[in-house]
Amino acid sequence: MKNSIAVLFLSLFIVSIATAGGPWTQQKGKGYYKLSEWWLTYNQHYTDTGATDPNITTGIFNTSLYAEYGFTDRLTGVIYAPLFSRNYYNNQVSNTTGEVIIQGESLNSVGDFDVSIKYGLTQPGAKIPIAVTLTLGLPLGQTGQGALNILQTGDGEFNQMIQFDAGTSFQFGNINVYSSATIGFNNRTKGFSEEFRYGYEIGAGLMNQKLWLIGRLGGVESFQNGALTDPNTSTSIFANNSEFTSFGIEAAYYVTKQFGVSASFASAFRGRIIAAAPSYSIGVFYDLSK
Amino acid sequence: MKSYLIAFILVSLSLFGCIKDDFIEDFVEPTLRITTVPDTILVNSEYQFEFMFLNNIGVEEEVNAVWSSSNTDIIEIDESGLALTKTIGIADIKVMYSNNEINLEEVATVRVGMSTVEAITERDGRIKTTSSYTLEGDFKLSENQGQLTIEFFEDYRASTALPGLYVYLSNNPNAIGNALEIGAVETFSGSHVYTLENIGINDYEYLVYFCKPFNVKVGDGTIN
Numbered sequence: 001m002k003n004s005i006a007v008l009f010l011s012l013f014i015v016s017i018a019t020a021g022g023p024w025t026q027q028k029g030k031g032y033y034k035l036s037e038w039w040l041t042y043n044q045h046y047t048d049t050g051a052t053d054p055n056i057t058t059g060i061f062n063t064s065l066y067a068e069y070g071f072t073d074r075l076t077g078v079i080y081a082p083l084f085s086r087n088y089y090n091n092q093v094s095n096t097t098g099e100v101i102i103q104g105e106s107l108n109s110v111g112d113f114d115v116s117i118k119y120g121l122t123q124p125g126a127k128i129p130i131a132v133t134l135t136l137g138l139p140l141g142q143t144g145q146g147a148l149n150i151l152q153t154g155d156g157e158f159n160q161m162i163q164f165d166a167g168t169s170f171q172f173g174n175i176n177v178y179s180s181a182t183i184g185f186n187n188r189t190k191g192f193s194e195e196f197r198y199g200y201e202i203g204a205g206l207m208n209q210k211l212w213l214i215g216r217l218g219g220v221e222s223f224q225n226g227a228l229t230d231p232n233t234s235t236s237i238f239a240n241n242s243e244f245t246s247f248g249i250e251a252a253y254y255v256t257k258q259f260g261v262s263a264s265f266a267s268a269f270r271g272r273i274i275a276a277a278p279s280y281s282i283g284v285f286y287d288l289s290k
Numbered sequence: 291m292k293s294y295l296i297a298f299i300l301v302s303l304s305l306f307g308c309i310k311d312d313f314i315e316d317f318v319e320p321t322l323r324i325t326t327v328p329d330t331i332l333v334n335s336e337y338q339f340e341f342m343f344l345n346n347i348g349v350e351e352e353v354n355a356v357w358s359s360s361n362t363d364i365i366e367i368d369e370s371g372l373a374l375t376k377t378i379g380i381a382d383i384k385v386m387y388s389n390n391e392i393n394l395e396e397v398a399t400v401r402v403g404m405s406t407v408e409a410i411t412e413r414d415g416r417i418k419t420t421s422s423y424t425l426e427g428d429f430k431l432s433e434n435q436g437q438l439t440i441e442f443f444e445d446y447r448a449s450t451a452l453p454g455l456y457v458y459l460s461n462n463p464n465a466i467g468n469a470l471e472i473g474a475v476e477t478f479s480g481s482h483v484y485t486l487e488n489i490g491i492n493d494y495e496y497l498v499y500f501c502k503p504f505n506v507k508v509g510d511g512t513i514n
Contacts, residue, residue, distance in 0.1 A: 041307060045506075048451030051422035056505035059307035088307050089505065092467065095313040096347050101467030102505070104309035150454070150503045241451065273451055 021078075022180035022201065023131040023165040025120040026070030026289060034066040036262075036283025046244070046271030056102075057090040058275070060153075062111055074120035078133075082111030085141055085153035105146040112154035113138040128168050133184075135161040157190040163197070176205040186220075191227030192240050195220050212252045216266070219245035244271035250281075258290045316465040318348045322355065322387050322394035325492040329409035330401040331365070331375050337406065339371035341385045341396070342493070348462030355387040364402050375402040417497055417511035423449040425499055425509035433491035440472070440484040440497070448478045454502035457484070459494035463510045466500050475499070 026032065041059040044052045063084040070076050088106035093099065116135040122128070141154020167180025184197040199218035206213065222241045248266030255261060262285060267278035326340045343353045357367045360382035367373040367383060379402055386395040412432045419425040427446025432439050448455060460469035472484050499508040 039307070043312070047422035048449055049422050053421045053423075053506055055501075057310070057312050058505075061307055086307065088309050090310050090312040092465075092505070093311045093313050094316050094347055094465070094467075096315075096317045100311075101314060101316070101465055104311075106307075106309060148502060148505075150505070240453065273453070 021068065022167045022178075022182065023120070023122075023129040024167065024180075025074055025076040025118055025124070025129075025131060026068055027124070028070045028072050030289040031067065031069040032285065032287050032289060033068075034262075034283050034285040036064050036066065036281050038062045038064060038279060038281040040275060040277060040279040042275040042277030044276045046268070046274050046276045048272055050270055050272055052276045056092055059086070059088050061086040064111075073124045076118045076120075078114075078116040078118060078135075080114040080116075082113070082141070082153075085109055085111030087151050087153050089150070103147070105148070105151060107142060107145045107151035107153060109142045109153045111141040113140050128166060130164065130166045133161075133163040133165065135163065137161070137186075137188075155188075155192070157188050157192050159186055159188040159192070161186040161197070172204070176209055178203050188226070193226035194223040196223065197221075210254045212250075214248075214250040214252070214264075216248040216250070217246070218248075219243070222272075240273075242272060242274040244268045244274050252285070254287070258287045260285050260287065314465055316347050316462055318344070318346060318462050318464075320344060320346050320392050320394060321461075321495075322385060322396050323492060324383070324385055324396050324398045325490055327398045327409045327492075328400060328406055330403040330405065330407040331373065332406045333375050333378050333402050333404065335375055335406070337373045337375070339367065339373055339383060339385070339398075341371065343387055343394075344461050347465065347468070348460065348495075349468045350461070353387050353389075355385045358384050358386070360384070365400065373400075378402050378404075411491065413491055413513050415497065415511040415513045417446075417499065417509055419509040421506065421508045423452055423501075423508050425449065429497065429511065431491055431513060436488060438486045438489040438491060440486070442477075442480075442482050444481050446477075446480060446482070448475055448499070449508075450478045452501045452508065455508060456500050456502050458498045458500065459486075459489070460496045460498045461494055463496045463498055463512075464507065466498060469498060470494065 039061045043057040044054050047053050062082040064082040066080050068076055068078045086106060086108045089104055091100050091104040092102040094101050114135050114137055116133050118131050118133040121130045121132055137159035139154050139156050139158055143152040143154055143156035145151040161184050163182055163184035165180055165182045167178060169178040179202045182199045186195040186197055188194060197220050201216045203212050203214040220243055222243050224241055226240050246266055246268040248264060250262060250264035252262035253260055262283045264281045265278055321344045323342045325342050331337045341355055343351050345351050357371050359365045359367045364377055364379040364381040365373050365375050382397050382399050384395055384397045414430045416428050417425055425448050428443050430441045455475040457472045457475055458466050458469035460466060495513055497511045501508050
């Protein structure tokens with residue numbers, strides 16, 4: 001259960017923080033699969049000072065497959081695949097004349113994939129499991145599209161992230177509880193700054209572990225060491241030098257022993273050069289580790 | 291499980307964002323502007339005056355305006371704005387336009403003398419931020435042989451944090467739909483120059499800075 005719940009799909013902001021679901025690896029031959037819809041619409045963003053400024057209403061929708069499979073008891077492969085990604089912005093309409101000033105546009109494509117391999121540094125069943133994960137960010141999404149060259153479904157850069165997770169699980173009364181923390185270093189190419197990523201997650205199984213409630217904290221801090229901002233790229237959640245600290249909650253319900261549904265919400269306490277709006281996700285999952 | 295998958299797909303499809311409308315407050319007072327204003331016109335010669343009418347969103351419209359001279363003994367002017375100077379002196383040239391909603395006029399005081407001297411060859415202003423991003427600095431516009439130069443000085447500063455900062459010439463400080471895109475900002479501190487061809491020094495009233503990816507205004511400066 002811990003394994004499954006901890007790897008539930010997070011919002012796009014957080015998925016890269018807690019990719020591969022904490023320190024718990026899958027058992028050999030077991031897996032966890034999730035199809036989800038994540039979305040974010042925003043009409044304001046965090047500026048470089050942390051204040052919020054308005055912007056044209058923009059939306060990003062990702063239909064994603066998240067899959068985790070145990071090659072061995074200590075080696076798990078993970079893929080996050082936004083199979084369909086949609087980015088759009090609204091028409092800008094004159095309030096004076098009612099005429100369209102800037103025509104809204106949309107872009108539909110696949111998004112950037114994350115492919116990860118997670119290795120358990122501790123033996124399966126350890127009191128405090130620790131795992132290391134290498135994630136490769138594949139720039140399969142598009143960038144700089146549309147008449148204004150501002151639509152994108154990816155950041156256009158290849159990145160590689162090394163991440164360490166540690167956690168534990170315990171009983172609180174008759175409730176199963178797990179807790180895990182993560183830190184990561186994300187190396188980005190094409191002039192993007194490197195990033196330090198961190199996160200904490202706690203989950204509790206209720207109703208005989210059919211309902212899991214999860215809370216998350218996470219963030220990204222930029223090393224600000226990239227090249228000067230490219231004027232033709234970067235927007236919304238894909239900008240360079242973005243930073244944020246966010247929180248999220250999720251509920252996952254096992255309808256059957258292996259099949260379940262989930263819904264999540266995430267928002268930011270603070271941010272810098274990033275959309276300022278909550279994101280949402282709903283999904284169905286299939287847990288073969290049960 | 292099959293029904294759950296179908297329900298999930300249906301809900302997902304319903305969430306795919308449709309393009310809606312964002313309304314922009316882009317009203318500006320309509321203006322009538324004489325765009326060719328000489329300081330002095332050579333006596334016994336012709337001079338073509340021109341004007342520009344900008345509507346309530348700052349877009350130029352073709353309208354029929356009426357030209358007149360305060361002293362036809364010094365300057366006569368016909369309905370097309372073609373002036374004929376007759377004797378040395380000073381007269382006011384006025385252009386008027388009216389419709390059911392507005393009555394506009396602009397007056398230029400013109401000398402008639404021994405040579406023709408163009409009056410306005412330089413304008414200036416100061417850009418300022420209208421957002422949370424840093425943007426400030428003095429600038430000067432100058433026109434020479436059909437070439438417009440926009441010069442920024444040492445006190446210019448712009449935030450490097452913004453993705454896609456662009457600068458425009460516009461007649462509406464709140465919208466860039468009809469603005470002239472000068473280009474992406476590549477200098478974020480200190481003096482620099484933009485050079486534009488076939489743009490008159492009186493064609494625009496504002497320098498406007500927008501962040502293209504966020505489609506949001508960052509700052510502006512009125513051209514004095």
